[in-house]
Amino acid sequence: MHIPDGYLSPQTYIPLMGVFVAATAIAVKKVRKDVSARNIPYLGMAAAFSFIIMMFNLPIPGGTTGHAVGSAVIAILLGPWAAMVAVSVALIIQALIFGDGGITAIGANCFNMAVFMPFVAYYTFKLFGARPAAKSRVFIAAFVSGYLSLVMTAVLTAVEFGIQPMIASAPDGKALYCPYDLSIAIPAMAIEHLVLFGIVEGVITAMIVRYFLKNESGLIYAFGKGGKND
Amino acid sequence: MLSVKEGKMTKFQKKLLFILLGLCIITPIGIFIPMFFDAGDAWGEWSAETVKDLIGYTPAGLEKYSDVWNAPIPDYTMNVDDTSVVHQSGYYIVSGIVGASLTYVVMLLISKLIVRDEE
Numbered sequence: 001m002h003i004p005d006g007y008l009s010p011q012t013y014i015p016l017m018g019v020f021v022a023a024t025a026i027a028v029k030k031v032r033k034d035v036s037a038r039n040i041p042y043l044g045m046a047a048a049f050s051f052i053i054m055m056f057n058l059p060i061p062g063g064t065t066g067h068a069v070g071s072a073v074i075a076i077l078l079g080p081w082a083a084m085v086a087v088s089v090a091l092i093i094q095a096l097i098f099g100d101g102g103i104t105a106i107g108a109n110c111f112n113m114a115v116f117m118p119f120v121a122y123y124t125f126k127l128f129g130a131r132p133a134a135k136s137r138v139f140i141a142a143f144v145s146g147y148l149s150l151v152m153t154a155v156l157t158a159v160e161f162g163i164q165p166m167i168a169s170a171p172d173g174k175a176l177y178c179p180y181d182l183s184i185a186i187p188a189m190a191i192e193h194l195v196l197f198g199i200v201e202g203v204i205t206a207m208i209v210r211y212f213l214k215n216e217s218g219l220i221y222a223f224g225k226g227g228k229n230d
Numbered sequence: 231m232l233s234v235k236e237g238k239m240t241k242f243q244k245k246l247l248f249i250l251l252g253l254c255i256i257t258p259i260g261i262f263i264p265m266f267f268d269a270g271d272a273w274g275e276w277s278a279e280t281v282k283d284l285i286g287y288t289p290a291g292l293e294k295y296s297d298v299w300n301a302p303i304p305d306y307t308m309n310v311d312d313t314s315v316v317h318q319s320g321y322y323i324v325s326g327i328v329g330a331s332l333t334y335v336v337m338l339l340i341s342k343l344i345v346r347d348e349e
Contacts, residue, residue, distance in 0.1 A: 031345065032344050065264045
């Protein structure tokens with residue numbers, strides 16, 4: 001899901017970079033207001049976790065690979081704004097140091113996996129209205145949150161890929177950037193995430209939320225605790 | 231590097247750090263399993279050469295931008311040409327530890343700049 005350099009036209013990556021920068025400015029204010037200093041180690045670990053979990057490539061047999069992102073569990077535990085900052089740091093380091101995801105596509109990749117995904121995940125989880133005591137409901141809510149948010153992020157990424165032939169083609173009709181249109185990109189990205197990668201994101205999200213519920217339930221942001229005033 | 235601020239960490243937080251370190255060490259799973267199932271690149275993350283094989287030409291924009299950045303540790307390996315699976319696993323683990331530690335430290339620094347508690 002890390003869009004490389006050369007797949008998106010400037011008409012796509014520049015606006016997405018703008019949206020990402022604007023979202024970051026809001027995130028800084030929100031995190032300052034929401035996050036207690038004693039939770040700083042969790043922010044560091046959340047970013048590191050996102051970095052590592054994306055290294056676990058999983059195969060569609062005979063086909064492509066993909067991976068979980070970790071944005072869903074971080075959004076539930078630390079809040080969507082903190083997740084945004086943490087996952088952005090991981091993505092930017094992946095791009096700069098490891099060439100995973102393009103430099104020109106940093107805004108797009110951060111918008112997809114660090115802005116869109118944690119917010120979808122967080123509000124999906126909240127929609128279940130699960131209280132900490134209802135453990136199996138929390139587990140299911142966390143699974144659906146991880147599953148749905150990754151699948152939707154994959155579709156968003158596919159849309160960014162798939163609109164390229166429409167907005168930027170050479171006079172002879174050849175593609176300039178991503179050569180595949182929406183009718184190819186969306187099914188390809190959606191199916192692999194629906195059948196495998198989304199499930200993995202869901203299971204990871206549910207297991208880690210359950211682990212925190214048992215060991216550090218006061219932290220869980222989605223339950224309205226863990227802020228500065230608790 | 232992982233021990234920054236360790237003095238202030240709770241037992242639970244230290245335990246989580248060890249779990250993260252453990253995850254770094256088992257990252258080569260992310261190489262082995264795809265290899266076993268004969269799975270290749272992620273969708274949309276092909277090199278310019280692979281795209282040429284797929285559609286018969288290299289899109290001009292892809293050609294122009296694909297080499298815009300030379301990452302110091304491209305593809306989480308220190309030697310792309312090394313065919314030894316054991317060596318590649320080692321490179322992958324080192325990349326994981328370097329990358330995760332760097333991410334951790336950068337995020338801690340950013341968090342400290344952002345979060346200013348009145349303590």
